[in-house]
Amino acid sequence: MSIVRWILVAATTALGVTLVGSWFLARNEPLEYTAEGKARRLWHRLAREAPAHDVFVIAIDTLRADALGVYGGDPSNSPALDRFAAECTVFEEAVPAACWTLPSFSSIFTGLYPPAHAVEDDESKADDRLITLAEILSGLGYRTGAFTAGGYLAESFGLDQGFDEFKVGKKTRLLDESIAPAKEWLSSIDRSERVFAFVHGFDPHRPYRPATLPSPPAGYAAPALDAGDAMAERVTAGGTLDEFPLGDVKVAYHTVDLGRTRDFDEIYRTWMRAKAPSSEQFHQLWKQSPRFSDELAWLRALYDAELRAADAAVEDFLAFLRRSGRYDDAIVIFLSDHGEQFMEHSTIGHTRTSRAESRVPLLVRLPGGKRADQPARCAEVVRGIDVMPTVLDVLGLPAPAIAQGRSLLPLLQGVDLPDLPACTFGTKYPEDGVTFRNWRFIERTVKEEGDLFGDRLYDIGADPNEARDVTAEHADVDARMRAFLSTTRAESEAIGAQFGAAVDGSNDDEDALTQLGYVGDAEAKKSKKSKKAKRPDNSTGER
Numbered sequence: 001m002s003i004v005r006w007i008l009v010a011a012t013t014a015l016g017v018t019l020v021g022s023w024f025l026a027r028n029e030p031l032e033y034t035a036e037g038k039a040r041r042l043w044h045r046l047a048r049e050a051p052a053h054d055v056f057v058i059a060i061d062t063l064r065a066d067a068l069g070v071y072g073g074d075p076s077n078s079p080a081l082d083r084f085a086a087e088c089t090v091f092e093e094a095v096p097a098a099c100w101t102l103p104s105f106s107s108i109f110t111g112l113y114p115p116a117h118a119v120e121d122d123e124s125k126a127d128d129r130l131i132t133l134a135e136i137l138s139g140l141g142y143r144t145g146a147f148t149a150g151g152y153l154a155e156s157f158g159l160d161q162g163f164d165e166f167k168v169g170k171k172t173r174l175l176d177e178s179i180a181p182a183k184e185w186l187s188s189i190d191r192s193e194r195v196f197a198f199v200h201g202f203d204p205h206r207p208y209r210p211a212t213l214p215s216p217p218a219g220y221a222a223p224a225l226d227a228g229d230a231m232a233e234r235v236t237a238g239g240t241l242d243e244f245p246l247g248d249v250k251v252a253y254h255t256v257d258l259g260r261t262r263d264f265d266e267i268y269r270t271w272m273r274a275k276a277p278s279s280e281q282f283h284q285l286w287k288q289s290p291r292f293s294d295e296l297a298w299l300r301a302l303y304d305a306e307l308r309a310a311d312a313a314v315e316d317f318l319a320f321l322r323r324s325g326r327y328d329d330a331i332v333i334f335l336s337d338h339g340e341q342f343m344e345h346s347t348i349g350h351t352r353t354s355r356a357e358s359r360v361p362l363l364v365r366l367p368g369g370k371r372a373d374q375p376a377r378c379a380e381v382v383r384g385i386d387v388m389p390t391v392l393d394v395l396g397l398p399a400p401a402i403a404q405g406r407s408l409l410p411l412l413q414g415v416d417l418p419d420l421p422a423c424t425f426g427t428k429y430p431e432d433g434v435t436f437r438n439w440r441f442i443e444r445t446v447k448e449e450g451d452l453f454g455d456r457l458y459d460i461g462a463d464p465n466e467a468r469d470v471t472a473e474h475a476d477v478d479a480r481m482r483a484f485l486s487t488t489r490a491e492s493e494a495i496g497a498q499f500g501a502a503v504d505g506s507n508d509d510e511d512a513l514t515q516l517g518y519v520g521d522a523e524a525k526k527s528k529k530s531k532k533a534k535r536p537d538n539s540t541g542e543r
């Protein structure tokens, strides 16, 4: 497509969507959200001509935005992504719909919040009646391929809907393992065919075991990663964790591959519960360890090193796309599903809705590359649920009427949109959150004895790390944020009443869930836990 034609298409997109939407509504034909009435047929009718752009979504799981140079992190972590960002709009405050993988990606691909798509715990899978981005594009004639690192992105959780090709890399779970088959698949497709490819890796997710070890903090004798393995094996064989300093155990827990030492997770959690009544109080104990600062810095350095490897994999994939001739005219999106907390609110991992866990990178490159009127950065709060409507809008298509997200195309064209709150649902974890302008509100939905935190409000403009609760000074804001959250929750639950599907038997990538530290979740699934019940964080701070 020529640049002139692209500009014309872009300029008329908003009008086009409105007209198509009006035409659609005028037909007074409800969208069928039943298995028989998959909306792909409707989109096929809506599309007057086949969309002209390939779509690529690249995801590094568990990536907090501020780890990237372009978001203020160490530039050596992300040289390739920082270069790519120069061709994109960098969304500075992108908020995922959930703080863990399954509901967050379900939101990215359906435009719905978790209570609306009803994929909220380990027993849930994406209902076949949901309309996914891949289904719409597949219905429009796209070849669709997903290349994931498994776990909650295995077929059994339902996000394979609409993908002709769905491959799960099971050896390393890293992005480069997903990229290899993606390249092979793309190479097999004629250049004249449109493609949608999703590539995903778990690189910075625990266990933090980078192939290239970073330098430890000065004066800190960092333990070798296999020291953690040795500890886990010894304890699993009948030893006790009390033989080791608390900090060593903590470091080991985050670096051990639980897939190799399956019982270690349970032993660790039992030991934690004996030390302190809650996960948060346990982490306060760790804070008192003599080497706490170095241990925390070491874990963060390992996490960053995993990002550096993933960044190189992104570079490799983008270079492939350029060589293949598919890059220039494609929509290319880089994102993550949630971040990772490093003790900002007293835990490590992603079981809460702190900003560390609820602010992710979102880089959007439009077909043809950066246009003159496209802003380099956008400070507006945007959401994971906006990704699907944005892609469809760039292709000149409306989002499903049911979608809760909205297109960010106007922002990409330098046009302001009204501010909207962005909710992050804990689902099985005990916090929900909402971000609006410079405010973040966190609601503790499950209260446990020993919790250090309850509901709280932060002014992230003045306090980006959320150190000072300002509820008392801003009762009006607090009330409004609560209202945003409860209204969104209620609206979402009303939509979600029509959806809900259970994982059929055992999931087909349970090894990954073990390896990634989701052992307890897998157990919860087996125990037939009630679908909607939230459970308290059972002390690992790691799910």
Ligand SMILES: [Zn+2]
Pocket: 061, 062, 100, 101, 102, 337, 338
């Ligand atoms: Zn994830």
